[in-house]
Amino acid sequence: MSPELTLTPKQKSPNGQPCCEPVVYPDVDRAHAERMATIAKALGDPIRLTLVDVLRKHAGKVCVCELVPLFEVSQSTLSHHLKKLRDAGIVDSERQGLWAYYYVNPEELEELSGWLSWRT
């Protein structure tokens, strides 16, 4: 399964020398990696990932009061998760009277999505 390109077999380097020079470098720069890691971190909790799933599959805005009963956590915990998603830019919300409606910003997922589905 693992790629079987025979790599340059390492030799022990002479005494006092570091073992090797770096021969590989990242393709993503630091800012790029930080933005994507922020998004990934926000998705790194089952509740938040499911929230994004619900909001994304439902084309439109969803009231918080419909989201709360989907999970077995308190209302304040859910509010906290929604805030994390907002802070990461993945979702946004809008107040209408008593209710708060949430929706996904699909563009914010694109960078990570593109990187993740990179092929050869």
Next chain:
Amino acid sequence: MSPELTLTPKQKSPNGQPCCEPVVYPDVDRAHAERMATIAKALGDPIRLTLVDVLRKHAGKVCVCELVPLFEVSQSTLSHHLKKLRDAGIVDSERQGLWAYYYVNPEELEELSGWLSWRT
């Protein structure tokens, strides 16, 4: 920018009633969400995300001693990050003499990648 489907405008529910029934449900089940969240969490740090980038773009196995100088953290911190990636199943390693070679398990990224690139 935001989807402008006019949602069923909510009415205040009669006293003592909850505001609404949930009308939306997740498409992902709990186990599915947990697996993907585990992967996302592992990618939720810039160093780990960059490590995966390096390992993935380099078709083959990369020696830890080449990875360490790419980042401004100590060897033990990098080892810790590699362990997290291993624990999540994203990478695997192989010892050869003194050296440890790491490589990506691309299949482990597919589930999250597929979910993330979902369209309408």
Next chain:
DNA sequence: CGTATCAATTGACAACTGTCGATGGAACTG
């Protein structure tokens, strides 16, 4: 054998996370 090298593990520590119950503020109802 003794020394050097690479990488994993340990222990420590501050920072952050997920959770809850309680509180607060805005907006609607009567």
Next chain:
DNA sequence: CAGTTCCATCGACAGTTGTCAATTGATACG
């Protein structure tokens, strides 16, 4: 105005995270 409802925020708390320096264990060299 007084009472309700929805949702965000606060304070607390145990658990996890990212980091380092120091140690350990395996392997190689002379």
